[in-house]
Every structure is written in C-alpha cells, then in structure tokens.
Amino acid sequence: MIPASFDYEVAESAEHAVALLAEHGDEAKLLAGGHSLIPMMRFRLATPTVLVDVGRLDDLRYINADNGTISIGALTRHSELEHSELLARSCPMMASVAALVGDPAVRHRGTLGGTLAHSDPASDLPAAVLALGGTIVARGPSGDREIAATDFFTGYFESALADDEMIVEVRVPASDAGWNYQKFNRRAQDWAIVGVAVADAGAGVSLVNMGSTPLRASAVEAAVASGASAADAAALAAEGLQPPSDLNADADYRRHLARVFTQRALNAAGVA
C-alpha cells in the first residue's frame, strides 16, 4: 500500500512544532521516527493531511540523571536507550526493554516520545514507563505540563495529550533493583502477544497487550505488597481484564499467558 497525499513541514523547535499543530488543527500529525505513523498511513488507517517532522530536533535526544530522576528527551531513539551506559547503571529495565523492541532498523528510527504518544497497548516501552511510575512532560501553546504515566494512557491508541501538545521529555525514577521484563512473541521483530514488566520487586507491575491500554496490574501489586507468593500474586494477573483476541492468541489464552509471565517476571525480579 502507499499513503494518501499530505503536506510536509519541518519543525525547527518544539515550540515551532506546537505552533504548527495549533495552526493545522487535527489534520496535522507529528512525525518522529515514523515507525508507527508511516505504516498506518500506508494502510490508510491514518490519513493526516499535514506532517510536522520533529525527527531532526536533536536537542531533544538526551538521557540525563539528576537526584534520582532520569530525564530522557522525547526524540531519543530506542537504540540510544538500549546502549546507554547511564541507563545500564541507573535504570537497566529501560535499556533492556528498548533492546527488545522490533529489530535493529526499528530501534534506530523509533523514539521514546513516539512510542508513548502512539499509546499502543502492545508496545513495550510504555509498559516499562508505567511500571516504573514515570512522568511524561508535554509542551503546549501555554507551556509545559507533567502527566503521570498512570494518567497518560486513556484508551485504545489514545493518550491524555491534546491535539496541539507534544511530548518533550519522559522522566523515570532511577531504579536498579528487583526488575524484570517478559516479552512473549513468535518472531523476534514482533510486538508482544503478552508482556509483563516488574519494577521495584513487584511494587510496580504492568501488562502489555492485555487491554485497550498499557495496564498496571494493581491486584498483583497489592498481593505482592501484602506478602503473597509470586504464584499467588500472579494468579491475579488477568483479574477483571478484557484482553483482545487475534490470530496469535484469543482472550482466554492471553489471560493464561499473563499469569504465566507475571509469575516468571516476579520470580526473576526476586519475588519468591
């Protein structure tokens, strides 16, 4: 398939991008790594008439640590997370999850801001940010605001971002203890059929592809907090969830997988 026609603008700064978004309204879309947006345009599932390219805003490509908080620029590529020594030391889950996204070509293009804004329940990094209790910094016409990751994902491919807002930064707490990420897929390059991220020895547990958004598994977190075994806590992983059915897995099998991989992730994160 080839996309429908569109106009193309290059943003010179985040402010410029936001101004262009305000000017073109909901006809416009930001283009970052393009590895979610362009496939959707090729299938004509998305037909924006204006693309605002933020992919060249290199000042938004950084990973900094300050006082126990790690700040990551929105245009930071997955491969930069994957190979960051700072993350390897201070927040290894982010690096390790980034290394499991797609294939090397995808990781060299795709950005952290893009994957969060896209809000695909099957994506990996949103679940990591969610389990870590991260924060998303959005810039709009009236300045910046912080959105807790727990409030960010509002629906299927929908986020708390307004049409004229752009993610500029993502913050996660430095955290290197008791973490694990389990990704179950059939081919290395594919999205997770089910994924489970565990941070802080089970204080943060999130699920990939188990509903319309990336999800916190609160029942599991509560059970771990009250001293339940990994097996007992994991048994609650699919509680109350309505996971999707597709060619790889129907809802029942997904629920089963969520329990299996939650237990494996908890075990690997040190929860017995």
Next chain:
Amino acid sequence: MTMTDDPATHLDSAGHMGRPRLRREDPALLTGEAQFIDDMSLHGEIWVGIVRSTEAHATILGVDGSAALEIDGVTEVLSGADLAPLWGEGALPCAWPVTDDMRNPAHLPVATSVAKYVGDAVAVVLATSRYAAADGAAAVSVDYDPLPAVVDIEAAVADGAPLVHEDLGTNESYTWPLIPNPEAVDEAFANAAHVVSERFVQQRLIPAPMEPRGVVAAPGVASGELTLYSATQIPHILKVMTAVTLGIPEHKIRVVAPSVGGGFGCKLNVYAEEILCSALAMDRGVPVRWTESRSEAATATIQGRGQVQHIELAADDNGKVQAVRVKLLADMGAYLQLVTPGVPLLGGFLYHGCYDIAHYSFECTSVFTNKTPTDAYRGAGRPEATYAVERAMDSLAVAVGVTPEEIRSRNFIAADAFPYESCAGLIFDSGDYQTVLDKAVEMAGLDGVRATQAQRRADGSNRQIGVGFSSYVEMCGLAPSRVLASLNYGAGGWEAATVRVLPTAKVQVITGSTPHGQGHETSWSMIVADKLGIDPDDVEVLHSDTAISPTGLDTYGSRSLSVGGTAVFMATDKVLDKARLIAAHQLEANEDDLEYVDGAFQVKGTPTAAVPFAAIAFAAFTAHDLPDGMEPNLEAHVTYDPPNFTFPNGTHIAVVEVDTDTGDVDIVDYVAVDDCGNQVNPMIVEGQVHGGVLQGAAQALYEDAVYTEDGQIVTVNLGDYLVPSAAEAPAYRVASHVTPSPTNPMGVKGIGEAGTIAATPAVINAVVDALRPMGITDVAMPASPQTVWRAINEAQGGAS
C-alpha cells in the same frame, strides 16, 4: 559406487568445482546496484492500478469510476467488460490439463460479471503515477451482489455446496488416480498386522518472495513489437504464452526478467497483470506498468499447498510396510493458473517416501474454492507427500513399538537396489539412505538428547524435549519431455545452452535457465572454467532475456543444475571437441593423440609442444588457418533433454523444546544430511539447505494464509503473515553424503527444494514426540504456541 564426504573428490578436478566459492551475483545485490523491475522507468509510461474484489463471491452489478476520475493524474477507469475486447477469446493459460476431462473454467485477466475470490481483479485505473493509480483504485466503487462462498475444500465437495463456477455444475476439477494394482493393495491391507491411518491438513502458504511482482510492457509502435519486462522465473514460457493469449506473433515479443528477488514458484506463472499490461501497451502505444504491493501480493499472487490428505500404511509384524494408500483433496482456488492442477501430481509419485513398499494407491481430487488460485510453491507437491508419509511412519513406529530411526531402517530402499523401480513407476537413480540416516543420528548425538528427554519427562519439567526425523526423497531435475507428455503437461523439460568463445579467449555462456537467486552465474562459470582450464572470472553468463537467450525452459523444480547445468557442460565439451581439431591441425598431429592439460592441447606426454586455449580461440576467430571445411569461430549450442528425473534424498533431525506452560516451540538443534549428488559449489548447496529448512520450518511453526468462513483473507501483511527471520532460524548443522546421479554427466541431482521438503515433518514429528507422553498424537500446522498449548491443555483435561 563410491561414496565420500568431500564433494570435491568426486568431481575429479583440481579446479573450482566442488569447492566453496563466493557468489559473483552478490556484490550488485548487496550494494543496491542490481536493477529490479521497479527500478525501471520508461518515457511516457502509464501506471495501472487494479481494483480488486473485496467479496469472495459476488455478481458485479456495476463499476463507478466517477470519483476516481476526479483525482489528479487518473486518466481512465476500465471495467472488465470495457477491457474484454483487448483479449477477445484469450484467457489466462493453464498448461497442465492433467486429465482429458479436467474442468478448466475460462479465466479472464479482469472479471466481467462475477468476482470469484477476494483479490480477483474487477476494474483497472490508468494514471500518470503510481500514487495516482493507487488513489484512483481506492476511489472506484464497485456494486456487488454477494453470492455464497465456498472456502473449505471438504465443504466444497459436500452435497449441496455452493458452486464456485455455476456452469460447471460441480466444484471438482478432476480426479487423478495412480493405482497400478488395486487388488494387491486391498490384499495388503487385509493381511496387515499394523494399519496406520492418518488425516493431515496442509495449510495454504503465501510465497512472499522479498520482491513482489511487477510488470512493464513497452510497445514498439512502428515495429509492432512488444517488450515485456516482468519479475518472472519464466521469461521463455511467458513469451510463448503471451503470444498465444494475445495473438501477437511470437517473433515480435521479447521478454526480459531483470534482477528478480526470489520466486519460490510464485513467479512460475502467466499472470493477469502481464497480459493486461501487454494488451494495454499494444492498444495505447505507450509503456504500461504495474508494481505489486505487499498486501496485494497476498491475494493477487498464487498461494502454495492447500490439501487435505488421508494416508494409510499397511505393515507386517515387523513394521515392514507392504502398501500405502492415499486420498487427497487439493485446493485449486477459484481458477487454474499455469500448472495448478499438476502440483498434487508431482507429489503423487512419492507417497511411499524413501521406502521399499510394494503396492501403491494414490488418488487426488482437485477442488475449486472461492480463494486465490494455488500453484507451485517451493517443493510443489513433494513437501506435502513427504509430510504425510513421514508423519505416518512415526505413527507406525509407535504402533510397532520401535524408534523412528528403526522403523525407517526397516523400510529403506537398500543401497544395492539402485537403480530402483518404485511402486509408483519411477526409476530412482542412486542413494544410500541408511548411511545418510546413520550420519544424521550420529551428528545429532541422539543418545544424549534422548537421555535429557527422559530426564525431563521424569522430572515433569515444563520444558519437554522432542526429536523429529524426516527422511525424504524427491524427484527433481524436471524433466524428461516424454514423461511430461505422459502426464499431459503442455511443454517439454529440456534446457538449452550456448558456449561462445570470444577472440580474446573470454567466454560467454548463454543459458535458458533463468536465475532469480540461485547463483547460476557463479555455478555455470565454474563448470565452464574447469573444463576449459581458465578462470571463472573469464566466463560471462547471460540469461533472462529472450533476445539474448532465445531458447529455454527456465527455472523451477530443482532443474537448473541437473538440466541447465548439464547443457552448459555438454556445450563446453562440444567447444573442446572443435578446439581439439584446430589444435591437431596446428600441431600437425592426430587429434586422438592430443590431451588437454592446464588449458592447452599437447601431444600426449609432450608438454613442450602445446597450443594454449587462447591461441585456438584467436585462430578460430581469424580463420586464417583452420582445417579444410571448418567453420570459423568457436561456439556450440546444446539442448539437453534428461533421460530421467534425479532423486535427491536425505535425513533431517529436528530437536525441539516445548514450553508446556505456553505452548512455545523452540528448535534447539537441527541436523541436515543431504545427498544431492556431486556439488559444484558447496557454499550454494549449504545456502539452499539453510533457506529451504527455514521455509519448511515456517510451514510447521509460523505461516498460514488465514481465511474467514466467508472467504475474507486475514493475513495480508508481514505483521500477520509470519515469515520467520534469521532470528528464528535454528542453528543448522549441515552435512552431505554423495552418491553421484548416473543420469547426467556431472552426477548432480538438485538441492533447491530439499530443505523445504524435509523440514516440515521433521519439526512436527519433534513437537509430537515431545508431547506424546501426554497422549498427543498430532498437532495442526502451524504449531503456534496457542495451538500447542491448547493441545496440551485438552490432553490434561482442561477446557479447549
């Protein structure tokens, strides 16, 4: 017959053959220099966009192109009826009417009244760019009146099934039996100590070569000529068929296949788009082109497999099989493409596998459904046959109470039985199946693997180990023309080659075999170089353009080396024969006293008086001093018709680990021992085995063209249709065993399809072996995690 592990020692050459050599094709492919169809551009070209049916079966009430015509760049919208005069009576060809009463519905490039599958072309948009063509095609609205669709092949033959082709009165295309002695088969089953009876489903596969198809048709307005560029495996056959279909004189057609990015059989066809673009180009007098998109390829290009197989084995007490009985339902899809009906027959001779079985019964009924036509896909019929017999042999092993390797050993055709006449009437050329199996068993370290397996079983581990065997033999090197005639195939099976020595002693080889990834240029240059005692880099190999290589039958059925390569080999011999006469003339010696050593003729034992090849080449060119009556120049042409098929064989062993909590299958070891006869370039052989095995494993574990009950295809992109990548490939361990084929002078057999044929049953046998203690005896393909987990869950009494 001697056997050895080192392919080089067999070729009796100190040269290049038998030694690994990097492919000369690769630098251009890897750097992007190679030109594919979509890289072309011709002045004044127009683009075709195809409106494809969104219905599996529907009457076309009307085509409305008004919205499309509003789009910038869209110049015309044409319905099937508008286009019909362009091809008149000419329908897309089926070259293999396997029975005299085969039903073959007329297949127009663009449907006029009824759409018969999702993807069937129903209208055409002409535009000035590819983008406008795509926008235009999306904007055409077609008014459909849906008809009931037939999707499942067993349902298609049930009473009262809706009909794909109302006028035929049935969904059956043909029934083809091969039952040399029915009474003997019945008797064998009546007296059998063990009867194994199995039903297997071969899911449909989407070939998915790296390069989708594409066509550029360029007319010569003044000359009345047509140049057809196509991403095809068969420029020669396409040329004849285009002439016949459109009534263009054959000598006015030139077909060119530029670099072609893989085919796996799906480019062995004459497609609607080739005929459509050619007809439009001739009619409008401008170049007309089309490039297939990936999602279009899911339905516009043929699919592979699609069979329901019933196989029964009758064996004695010891598990020696006396008879095999097979009934097949084969899915043709909505129409018969070029060789659609013949594909099940290519397997129809091989359902006894590599076993010495006395009695044979095979019957295939082929069925129309409202789906994309099927046709040849890597292995074509032989993977299906091998799957059925190899799965059934494992069931027999269980029934008899012996290991899979033991049941195979008890039944193999013995090494001293060759040439061996099979119960299906073929003459197998050479082989030593037991030695091949022994070698595979040794490489796999089977004792250790089985010990681990036993331990895991005892521990109730959630990582169960399974070992799967697949011993195969295939008939390839297609094919003796007379045998093809007996099967009603519409062409011969020969191949042509020209070897032309240039004045400076460089050599041009012109081959009728059409490479699209196999490395002909490298292999052919090695053959010629060794015979002439020159450097392979001094040999150019030309192909794939009917103006350069006018005679040929192209590439499929593992035929290139054993038929096309043999023609090159023989043409080089002819060149040498003439060169010898020139040398004898120059040396004033008797030609019988000459020998050819290190690229020069000398009187036997007298290296001082030698005439180098270069001197002969130049003498042939100047023609100043040739023997009386000899024609100038040094060039020879050979058309080689093989006297028999060749019969590559081997044993593959897959070791899998099944995660019983999730159903995930991991191939932890894969051993392949193949006998493809002598090897020209072992590196190419190994590459073919690697790719072939992964493609076979893909059918076992990943790939499936999924249709809904109403005939909608679900897997139209590579996110949903799971072609595995290098990351999923097992760590292959590959070895060979050589029994040269006596059928051709190089003793070669073919390796293009072997891996695909062997791997599918090896992997599934391994999965079933892992799960057998749970009472599981079969797992449907592809054995996805969900499918395997469900089987486990059901076996353990859980809900399905």
